[in-house]
Amino acid sequence: MLARYYTYSQFESHFSKLIKRFKIESLNEIEIGTSVLGKSIYGLKLGSGNIKILAWSQMHGNESTTTRALCQLLETTDFDKELDNIQLYIIPILNPDGAQSWTRVNANNVDLNRDAVNLSQPESRLLRDIIDNFQPDYCFNLHGQRTIYGSLDGTSPIQMSFLSPAGDQERSVNEVRLKSMNVINRIYSQLKNEVTGSIGRYGDAFNINCIGDYLTSRNIPTILFEAGHAGNDYSRDKVTDLTTTSLKVAINTLNEDMSYNSKTLMEYNGIPSISSNYSDIMIKNYPSSDGLTTLFIQYHEQVKDENLYFIPILIGLNREEIINAHEVIDIDTCLSFTNDLIIEESLEVYSESLNIKIFTN
Ligand SMILES: [Zn+2]
Structure with a gap:
C-alpha cells in the first residue's frame, strides 16, 4: 500500500x-x-x-x-x-x-x-x-x-x-x-x-x-x-x-x-x-497561572524532504465548541506529568512527559 x-x-x-x-x-x-x-x-x-x-x-x-x-x-x-x-x-x-x-x-x-x-x-x-x-x-x-x-x-x-x-x-x-x-x-x-x-x-x-x-x-x-x-x-x-x-x-x-x-x-x-467538535489532543486540568485550564492542540501537517511531519500547535484554551479529542490527557490522573510543557512563540507545543512532539508519517 x-x-x-x-x-x-x-x-x-x-x-x-x-x-x-x-x-x-x-x-x-x-x-x-x-x-x-x-x-x-x-x-x-x-x-x-x-x-x-x-x-x-x-x-x-x-x-x-x-x-x-x-x-x-x-x-x-x-x-x-x-x-x-x-x-x-x-x-x-x-x-x-x-x-x-x-x-x-x-x-x-x-x-x-x-x-x-x-x-x-x-x-x-x-x-x-x-x-x-x-x-x-x-x-x-x-x-x-x-x-x-x-x-x-x-x-x-x-x-x-x-x-x-x-x-x-x-x-x-x-x-x-x-x-x-x-x-x-x-x-x-x-x-x-x-x-x-x-x-x-x-x-x-x-x-x-x-x-x-x-x-x-x-x-x-x-x-x-x-x-x-x-x-x-x-x-x-x-x-x-x-x-x-x-x-x-x-x-x-x-x-x-x-x-x-x-x-x-x-x-x-x-x-x-x-x-466540527473534535481536536487532535485535549489536555484537561492543566495548571496555568489562570487556574486549571483545558488546552487544545491540533497537528499542522507539513511536507519536508519527502516526509510528512505532524507539528503540534496550540489552537486555544477552554474552547467550548470542541467537545472531544482523538487523544484526551487528564493531568489529574497523569502520574508521569512533570509540568515540562513548553509553548513556543509559534504556538508549537512540546512535552516529554505527555509525549507531545513532532512526529513523522
Ligand atoms: Zn477535499
Missing part, C-alpha cells in the same frame, strides 16, 4: 505496476492531460458494461486516502467480475502539484472544488472535458476529511462521511439525489458495524462552484466520499481499508440494485450529521 504521503513519482511508479494487470504497458497510454506545473494526469478506463461511473481522487492535494483506496481496489482481483456490467473511469490524482506539495489547492493557489463553473484551471477544464465526453451515469467525488469532525454529541469521531449533494438553492430532493442516496445507504448499512468511529452525513448547503453540486444540477447523481479519522490512525491505513470497502459496495450497488423507494430519503436522513 502507498503511505499517507508519497511524491508524485512514487505514485507513478506504484500505479504503473498496478495497471499492467489491465494490459496497459505504460502510463503514457493513459495520460489525459497535464497540471499547471506540467505533471501528467492519468485516466484509467476499465470494463465494457452499460453503467458508466467516473471516479476522481485528490482534487485536494493533501487528501491522499482515497487515491490509496483506488489503488487498493485495483489490486483486488475479485473486483474484476464487477466490470462486466459497468465502465469505470478512474482519475487517480486530479491535482498532482498539490499532491506533491501537500496543499489543498493547485499550483495557482486555486481550490479546484470551487472552480466547477469558472473552469479557470487546466485541471478543472480536464475534468469537465472528461465528464462531457464520457457522460457518466454516476460520479464518485473522492475526498479526505480533517481530524476535526465528530458526531453531533461529540462522543465519537467521524471516520467516514458521505453526501448526496444538492443541485439547487432549495436543496430539492429529486430522482438524481435519491439515486446517490440509495448508494450511500447501502454503504452505511454495510460499514456501520465495521468502524471504530462513526459514519456521518455531510452538510448539503448548495454551492454551484463545488463539483458535486454542479453535477447534481446537471442531473448526474454524484456521491461525495470523505475519508475521515479516528483514534491514532494518523497513517490513515485503517480508513484506507474502509474507503476501499465503501468503493466496492458502491460499485456493487450500481451493478445489482440501483433502485430507490419511498424509504430512501428517510434512511439517508437517519445517517447522523457531523459537527
Whole structure:
C-alpha cells in the first residue's frame, strides 16, 4: 500500500505496476492531460458494461486516502467480475502539484472544488472535458476529511462521511439525489458495524462552484466520499481499508440494485450529521497561572524532504465548541506529568512527559 504521503513519482511508479494487470504497458497510454506545473494526469478506463461511473481522487492535494483506496481496489482481483456490467473511469490524482506539495489547492493557489463553473484551471477544464465526453451515469467525488469532525454529541469521531449533494438553492430532493442516496445507504448499512468511529452525513448547503453540486444540477447523481479519522490512525491505513470497502459496495450497488423507494430519503436522513467538535489532543486540568485550564492542540501537517511531519500547535484554551479529542490527557490522573510543557512563540507545543512532539508519517 502507498503511505499517507508519497511524491508524485512514487505514485507513478506504484500505479504503473498496478495497471499492467489491465494490459496497459505504460502510463503514457493513459495520460489525459497535464497540471499547471506540467505533471501528467492519468485516466484509467476499465470494463465494457452499460453503467458508466467516473471516479476522481485528490482534487485536494493533501487528501491522499482515497487515491490509496483506488489503488487498493485495483489490486483486488475479485473486483474484476464487477466490470462486466459497468465502465469505470478512474482519475487517480486530479491535482498532482498539490499532491506533491501537500496543499489543498493547485499550483495557482486555486481550490479546484470551487472552480466547477469558472473552469479557470487546466485541471478543472480536464475534468469537465472528461465528464462531457464520457457522460457518466454516476460520479464518485473522492475526498479526505480533517481530524476535526465528530458526531453531533461529540462522543465519537467521524471516520467516514458521505453526501448526496444538492443541485439547487432549495436543496430539492429529486430522482438524481435519491439515486446517490440509495448508494450511500447501502454503504452505511454495510460499514456501520465495521468502524471504530462513526459514519456521518455531510452538510448539503448548495454551492454551484463545488463539483458535486454542479453535477447534481446537471442531473448526474454524484456521491461525495470523505475519508475521515479516528483514534491514532494518523497513517490513515485503517480508513484506507474502509474507503476501499465503501468503493466496492458502491460499485456493487450500481451493478445489482440501483433502485430507490419511498424509504430512501428517510434512511439517508437517519445517517447522523457531523459537527466540527473534535481536536487532535485535549489536555484537561492543566495548571496555568489562570487556574486549571483545558488546552487544545491540533497537528499542522507539513511536507519536508519527502516526509510528512505532524507539528503540534496550540489552537486555544477552554474552547467550548470542541467537545472531544482523538487523544484526551487528564493531568489529574497523569502520574508521569512533570509540568515540562513548553509553548513556543509559534504556538508549537512540546512535552516529554505527555509525549507531545513532532512526529513523522
Ligand atoms: Zn477535499
